[in-house]
Structures are given as C-alpha cells and as structure tokens.
Amino acid sequence: MTVDEDAPPQRVAHPGSFEAFYARERSKVVGLAYVLSGSRLGAEDLAQDAFLAALGHWDRISVYDDPGAWVRRVVANRAVSRFRRAAAEARALLRLGSERRILGEIPTESAAVWDAVRRLPRRQAQAVALRYLEGWPVADVAQILGCSENTIKTHLRRARRTLARRLGEEDLP
Amino acid sequence: MNGLDERITRAGADVHRLTRDLPARPAGELHRRLRRRRRLAGAAVVVVGVALIGGTALLFTGDTLQSPAGVAPPAPAAATGSSPAPVGVDDLPVLGIDREGWSLVNADQTGCDTLPSRTVEYRGSELFALLQIVGVPAGSDCEQQLWWMSETNYETVQVRGHDARLLPDSPGFVVAWRESDEAVVTLVVQPAGSGATLTRGTALSVAESVTELDPTVWEEVVDGYRSGRTPTTRVPSDS
Numbered sequence: 001m002t003v004d005e006d007a008p009p010q011r012v013a014h015p016g017s018f019e020a021f022y023a024r025e026r027s028k029v030v031g032l033a034y035v036l037s038g039s040r041l042g043a044e045d046l047a048q049d050a051f052l053a054a055l056g057h058w059d060r061i062s063v064y065d066d067p068g069a070w071v072r073r074v075v076a077n078r079a080v081s082r083f084r085r086a087a088a089e090a091r092a093l094l095r096l097g098s099e100r101r102i103l104g105e106i107p108t109e110s111a112a113v114w115d116a117v118r119r120l121p122r123r124q125a126q127a128v129a130l131r132y133l134e135g136w137p138v139a140d141v142a143q144i145l146g147c148s149e150n151t152i153k154t155h156l157r158r159a160r161r162t163l164a165r166r167l168g169e170e171d172l173p
Numbered sequence: 174m175n176g177l178d179e180r181i182t183r184a185g186a187d188v189h190r191l192t193r194d195l196p197a198r199p200a201g202e203l204h205r206r207l208r209r210r211r212r213l214a215g216a217a218v219v220v221v222g223v224a225l226i227g228g229t230a231l232l233f234t235g236d237t238l239q240s241p242a243g244v245a246p247p248a249p250a251a252a253t254g255s256s257p258a259p260v261g262v263d264d265l266p267v268l269g270i271d272r273e274g275w276s277l278v279n280a281d282q283t284g285c286d287t288l289p290s291r292t293v294e295y296r297g298s299e300l301f302a303l304l305q306i307v308g309v310p311a312g313s314d315c316e317q318q319l320w321w322m323s324e325t326n327y328e329t330v331q332v333r334g335h336d337a338r339l340l341p342d343s344p345g346f347v348v349a350w351r352e353s354d355e356a357v358v359t360l361v362v363q364p365a366g367s368g369a370t371l372t373r374g375t376a377l378s379v380a381e382s383v384t385e386l387d388p389t390v391w392e393e394v395v396d397g398y399r400s401g402r403t404p405t406t407r408v409p410s411d412s
Contacts, residue, residue, distance in 0.1 A: 022200045027192040035188055041340075041347075044195065048203065055203050104191055110184035133185045160177060169176040 018058050022051055025068050028134060029075055030103075035114045035129050036079035040103040043079075050075040069144045072134075076126045076145065116166045117159075124159040127152050268306055268358065270295050271384040275302075300371070301345075302379055303361040311354040328373070332380045339373060346376035358383065 029050060034043035050071045054061050061067045105111070117125050123145065130141045131152075142152045163169075268291075269277075275295045295302045328339040330348070337350030345363030352358045360383065362376040 019200045022203070023197075026198070027195055028189075030195060031188045031192040034192070044198070048198070052203050052206055055207050103195065106184070106187040106191055109180070110187040113180050113184035114188070128181075132181045133188060163181075164177050167177065167180060169180060 016062060018055055018062070021054075021062075021067055025071060026051070029068075029071055031133060032072060032129055033075050033079045034103060035117065035133055036076060036125060038115065038118050040105070043103055046079050047075055049078065066140075069140065072130065073144045073146070076130065080122050080125065113163075113167065116163055119166070120159050120162060123147070124155045124162075127155040128159045128163070131156060267291075268304060268352070268383050268385060269293070270302055270304065270379065270382050272297065272379070272382045274298055299364065300375070300379065301363045304383065305359045305361075306352070306356050307359070308355050309357045311351070330377060332377065333383065337380070339376065341373065345371055346373060348376060348380040350380075 026047065030044050030047040033046040033050075034040065037043055037046055039046075053074055054067065054071050061070050064070060106114075117128050119125075120128065126145055127141055130136045130144060131138065136144065138149055138152050138156070142149045145152065147155075275297045278294045278296050291306045293304045295304065328341075330337050330339045332348060332350045333352070335350040335352065337348055340347040340349070345361060347359060347361050349357065349359040360376075360380050362371060362379050364371045
C-alpha cells in the first residue's frame with residue numbers, strides 16, 4: 001500500500017469546513033465563470049483558481065458572513081480578464097493524467113443570450129451574471145463587486161436596455 | 174415577466190443544468206495544489222536568501238574584483254541548461270513571438286502542475302497570445318493524454334513544419350504542436366479588443382511567428398520582468 005504524503009487526511013466535511021463550502025458552491029461558481037468567460041474549456045479552471053485562492057486564506061475568509069461572495073468576486077474579475085481566461089484555458093489544455101473536462105454545450109438561443117452579456121461593458125456583464133444567473137439581490141451584487149447599490153442599479157438598467165436591443169426583445173420597465 | 178426576463182431565465186437554467194452534470198472534482202486536489210505552491214514559494218525564498226548572503230559575502234571578500242582578465246563569467250542558468258533531470262525546465266526550448274508590436278506582459282516557469290514548463294504572455298495592439306511550452310517526452314503516456322483534443326472539434330494543420338491541432342474556442346484559438354522530442358507547445362491566440370473577432374488564418378500566422386529567442390534576450394526580458402526592471406507593462410492584479 002502506498003501513501004500519498006500530499007493527500008489531506010480523510011475527514012467528514014462539517015458545515016463550516018472548506019470541503020463543505022467547495023461542494024456546495026462549486027457548480028454554481030463554474031457556471032458564473034462560464035457565462036462571464038464564454039470558455040467551455042477554461043471555466044472550471046477559472047473556478048478552481050478562485051477556490052484555491054479561498055483555500056489559501058480560508059482562516060480569514062471562513063469567518064465572513066458569506067465566503068461565497070468572496071469567491072464570486074474573484075471569479076467575476078478573473079473571468080472577464082483576457083489574460084486570466086487564456087491562462088485557465090491553457091492549463092485546461094495541458095492538464096495531464098486526469099480525465100477530460102470540458103463543459104457541454106447549451107442551446108443556441110441561450111448561448112446567444114450569454115454572448116450578448118459578455119459583449120456588455122465589464123461591470124454590466126458581471127452585474128447581470130450575478131443578478132440573473134445566480135439570483136443575488138442588488139445589495140449583495142453591490143457588495144460582491146465593491147460598488148454602491150445605486151451604481152449596480154444603473155449598470156443593470158443600462159445592461160437590460162442594451163440586451164433588449166441586441167436580442168430583439170422588448171424590455172418593459 | 175417580460176420577454177427579456179424569460180430569455181435570461183431560460184439561459185440561466187441551461188447553464189445550471191450544464192454545471193450540475195459536471196463530474197465532482199475533489200477538494201483534495203486543491204489541497205495538493207496549495208501545498209505545492211507553498212513549497213515552491215518557500216524554495217524561492219531560500220534561493221533568494223542564499224543569493225543575497227552569497228552576494229554580500231563576495232562583496233566583502235572582494236572576490237568580484239579578482240576575476241582573471243579574459244575569463245568569461247559563468248553563463249546564466251537559462252542558457253546553460255544544467256538540470257540533471259531528463260526533461261528539466263532549463264532543457265526546454267526558449268521561445269518567443271517574433272512580431273513587431275508585441276510586448277511581454279508576464280512570464281512563469283511553474284505554470285504546469287507536474288511537468289516542467291514555461292509560460293509567456295504577450296500583448297499586441299490587436300491580439301493577445303499566451304505561449305506555453307511543456308516538457309513532455311516523446312512517446313510517453315503524458316503525450317497521448319495531451320492530445321485529448323482529438324475528441325473535440327479540432328482541425329489538423331501544419332505549424333512550423335510540425336503536425337499541429339487547431340482548436341477554436343470562442344473568442345480565440347488554441348494551437349498545439351510538438352516542437353522537439355521534449356517539448357509540446359500550445360499557443361492561445363485571442364483578439365485584444367472586446368467583441369473583436371479573430372480568424373483561423375491570423376491564429377496560424379501568429380503560431381508560425383513563434384521563434385527561438387536568443388538566450389541573452391531571454392535573460393534580459395524574462396529575468397528583467399521578474400526583478401521589475403523590464404520596460405514592458407505588467408498586467409494589474411484584478412483579484
């Protein structure tokens with residue numbers, strides 16, 4: 001029997017542990033990374049990088065009211081960064097010795113919606129993804145992105161106007 | 174709920190379905206990456222500390238003034254390739270992108286989890302490129318696994334005289350090829366402007382422009398970047 005010295009000790013994840021947090025949030029954070037980056041190849045690695053950053057500061061982050069907000073702030077910033085996104089894609093491409101991981105495809109109509117979101121200005125795209133993909137209240141979106149609530153409301157209003165025009169939909173007030 | 178809300182809601186539901194089906198990736202993998210990263214950081218601190226102590230000692234003993242004339246100083250590590258490992262980082266080809274207007278914005282030698290690698294990021298006025306060179310022995314299992322792209326939507330092309338695979342991934346392209354018996358090169362090419370488009374011809378043109386850099390230039394550019402002396406622009410941290 002071989003022993004992997006790097007392997008963490010086996011333990012049952014308790015509600016406040018990183019393991020429980022990761023299991024609870026992972027798929028949602030990957031989704032956020034996907035809609036903001038548009039990369040089926042690199043989305044999971046973008047999310048993994050954000051969780052890795054959280055793990056490195058877990059003593060501090062775990063006492064926050066919502067550690068998930070911290071991770072989302074990191075992933076929202078990294079996913080819209082061309083450099084971070086490309087690095088995640090390259091890592092995904094080069095990940096060796098593990099199973100293939102690439103997100104499947106979503107219907108064309110839905111893909112068009114997120115493509116239109118990604119063409120919005122950076123802050124507007126982040127606000128839309130957090131508000132409408134994840135359903136965060138405006139106050140929480142403001143906290144995650146480090147803006148005031150009024151700023152987020154303005155971003156969302158402008159984003160909706162642009163999206164309605166680009167997607168050929170009517171946006172009722 | 175109006176038409177826009179309905180479309181966004183449907184689009185969100187599709188994404189949730191997609192990520193819910195993603196196979197679980199254990200948290201232990203993150204623990205391992207964090208430990209490896211901390212070990213590397215610790216090693217870097219030790220190396221810098223030894224270098225500082227050594228340099229200080231040399232200054233005090235005056236050894237630096239006693240080198241015999243005409244004897245060249247030791248070559249830099251990147252140029253000598255002195256690693257005893259079969260495929261060490263120093264054994265990898267030193268590559269750059271030979272196109273006017275590009276600037277180096279980042280460099281890293283520890284980008285790949287287990288294999289020696291160099292990662293270099295370039296930014297041009299209209300394009301962005303991330304070049305990664307990974308030491309993968311020819312014929313190894315790792316090489317076979319590297320070509321997992323074979324099951325995705327790829328196109329077989331020729332780059333620099335080598336068989337390569339071109340993988341379109343919106344909004345850019347990934348090109349991968351084997352540059353030598355020890356090194357596989359991947360290049361991510363993306364447009365620099367938001368919403369801009371990129372053609373496969375342009376991606377291939379950039380891949381063809383990859384060239385060997387003179388070791389001296391590498392020393393000046395990459396090591397200069399690390400020590401903060403480079404004139405190129407550093408990408409601001411966004412997290």
